[in-house]
Amino acid sequence: MKNLFILVVKRILAAHYPDVVMSHKEIITEVMGRFTFKSKGKELLSKGWHHVIPATDERDIMLPTLLKESVGDVTNTLTTKSKTKPPNRYTSSSLIGFMKNAAQAIEVEEMKSIKNLPLGTEATRAGLITLLESRKYIEWKNNKVYPTLLGITIIDSIKMGSVIKSPILTAKWDVKLNEIGASLYNHNDFIAHSKKLSSVLFEEVKTYSTKWNQNGVERIKSDSIGACLLCGSNVILRKGKHGEFYGCSNYEDSGCSLNLPFKVLNKKLSKKQLMELLQKGETDIIEGFKWKDKTFNAPLVWNREDQKVQFGK
């Protein structure tokens, strides 16, 4: 009862106190003129109602008040072990957001001055993504974008210094197109430049095409349904003595013998179920297996040791 009363009183008092004022800040600490450390946190400017109810959010990292160029001594050092995480994959909306300004992706030093780098226009961005998808350069898993094997092959193919892969080129074109629209740039100049660039690009292609690794493209053409559970190559529809089956595309090269059944106990498996098996090593529960006069439901799992497909629990 007393505690409750104190709580209420504190709350009422706090309501009459001024706001808490914090500033978000970042301190860059330089050690020995060679190493820089960045500390992000908050600085308390005015305690306000925290006089009555202290701050409880422990996630807040409070930084001390420092003046620029303040000098201090290193009194203690500590190394911690941790792993960096790869950046989050783009979702359909964050990808469009990124395309609005791709400047953040530029690594080339002299291009860092570019602050605004739109790819496509408001009207074309969604269409560009759909186009990449329909050409099978990208695919979506749980609303996250992944390059396909074909996409990776294309990216690798144009890796060799070609300007065509650069977002800067695309963005510059978009800027120029806007300028043409606003009569700030002559469209004939633009066409002339594009023609010149095309001939340079064709020369590049001629030089580099001999080095392209087209394995990925060949495999995609043969419609892979996933990665081989034995060797990681692509699993494709193959033809054998007993008709068609899904097997490893590496069979001719390495003799990899992965062979997925079309039917288990007379139950035909769908392509989706086989893909699931390849991706996760197991399927969801499949209904309608028949054994003698009984029907049962079970998932299929890949038995790593025996290298065969069996029923799961």
Ligand SMILES: [Zn+2]
């Ligand atoms: Zn294989």
